[in-house]
Amino acid sequence: MQKIEALSTWLKEQNIQGAFVTSTANVYYLTGFRCFPHERLLGVFVFPDKEPVLICPGMEVLQAKNAGWKHEILGFSDTDNPWEMISEAISGRGISSVESIAVEKEHLSYHRGMQLLNLFPNASLVSVEHELNAMRLVKSKDEISILREAARLADFGIETGIAAIGRGVTELELVATVEYALKKKGAAEMSFSTTILAGEKSAMPHGNPGLKEIQPGDFVLFDLGVVVDGYCSDITRTVAYQSASEKQKEIYEVVKKAQQASLDLSKPGTRVGDLDLAARRVIEEAGYGDYFPHRIGHGLGLDVHEHPSMNEKNNEKLVEGMVYTIEPGIYLPDVGGVRIEDDVYITESGHECLTQFTKELVIVN
Template sequence: MNNRIDHLLKQMNQEQIDSTLITSKANIYYFSNYLTDPHERLVAIYVDQKGHTLLILPEMEEKDAIAAGWSKDILSYNDDTDPWLLLKNYVEKTGHVPGSIAVEKENLSLSRGEIVAQSFPNTEIKDATELLNQLRVQKDQKEFQLLKQAAQLADFGVKTGVKAIEEGKSEMEIVAEIEYALKREGVREMSFSTLVLAGDKTSSPHGNPGKQKIEPGNFVLFDLGVVYEGYCSDITRTVAYKHATAEQEKIYNTVLKAEKAAIDACEIGKPVGDIDKTSRHLIEQAGYGKYFMHRIGHGLGIDVHEHPSMSGNNTLPLKEGMCFTIEPGIYIPEVGGVRIEDDIFMTKKGPEILTSYPKDLQIIG
């Protein structure tokens, strides 16, 4: 973790940032190896250019943070104490009131932002979001192994869901079977709410599973992911139940072709936007362009959606160590939808696909 703090300080120096206050759950974990959900309580890391590095957290979590490997300053508090006042006093005692402080503007609430401004009235408030995104975008070997394990558990989740498909069974019943099986494998947390959609509901990219029952001729779409030791996976597979029409097969095979082409297009140095354009062009050629209404994917790591956004206008070049999803889809109202999604890790040799559940059209039953 010390190397990560050192990299942060180097970037702060380059961007002329005097201090940084980190408050998001994901970044707290990244820099401390301590994974916690603080709810309404403050957990934060304060770092300045003079070498002061502080973890502030509730007193009841102090031993857990130390056990996780945190060895620098700790400032713990109980529920009768104002942690912001303690932080202000700590900074003043260092003798170095910062000229600027970078905060996570996308994470910090307005009320907490006002507290920071009031606590350090002569300090310029800057945004640390992009700086922290850039530090996390390239994963190391340990992160690769955690992401790979999370992906394997996602494969297991889809396999469980496909096996659970039966006529008359509801979407939520299948969700329950998937999550129960994953709990038995030791998974405590899903990356997001598990999605099982059937029939015309598959035409909604972010639909909500409910009591709709599986019927012959349905597409059944699974979108799920797990959190494994703080790292996320995200997979989507679509199958047909009993039979599929010629139109359904055409939609499916178009998405599959677009997904494979996008993965093949992943090369070190290529702009992220080119990956989206490769997939989108094939879907447009097949006549389904207006039914593919989202980006090709997103970054993946401690957060299930993180930097970079895999959108068509992103000029960021692909780099070794990046992890992201590739997930084209076609969604036609009253007909149904197909999405196929894999987790991709960029290596020197090219893209490695972490998720491995079969992608050719399966007709179940």
């Protein structure tokens, strides 16, 4: 439980009496137990010098033990008051004077924050997000191995979707084909709702697949990812069906060049914001700056969108072990959109693209 120990050390250094971590991703990161409790309470209490305690629905206790959690588990039924159980567990550890508690301020609800302060009326709530983000930023070799497998399955999903394109096939049919094939390969869940958009709909960066039928000359944009052992992949590829106009070919090549400009800078020591600026400069010089409305990418790991935000104002530096996406795009309302996205791992001297499906313009016949 090195991660628990690292968080305990930070609490001690900051003179914080405890941390209450409640998001599924961070509970999994700290404990190895992955749980989606719906409206029920899930959390792990970590202390500077006391045994941690996990609280979860009683029906999940066996899974928590099987996940390797060796410390106390508070399993509650739907008629129990979990906060009373928490109070008893903390009192049993001899903890009485609490001045501050670290929580995920962006996740903890107001109601649960009030319940926590009812237990510790004199305590203030401080943020633990920065420390957890810093811990999760650099991936271990084991984490990279899992992310590499998630990326491999994402490549397979793109390959499957492209092979299923045909005249009259709908966006949702393609979604169903891709997800069915991935589940047969062992992908238990997707990182997010699979996005497959055709024709003018591909010009919507976050459009919703529907019953739009694929037609000759359409761009078809695939954005998908899978979860492997809790870790996410995220890939986007754009192809053309039967033919591509000169305008379509032009914007495709601009996006590919923009992505390469960011990839060329992907190495330790580069300022994060420079990756965004490098791609944006290519797109702006081609005359399409107004049609690239989002950042270059985002961190990737237990959450499909996690720290850092890869935007032009981010002054953080790339370090070995980081994993993030690079995904420039151009979206023309009357033509369609192109986005090319890869999962990038920073190595000792450069980078590795975990997703490897071809980035040459594919024209499906």
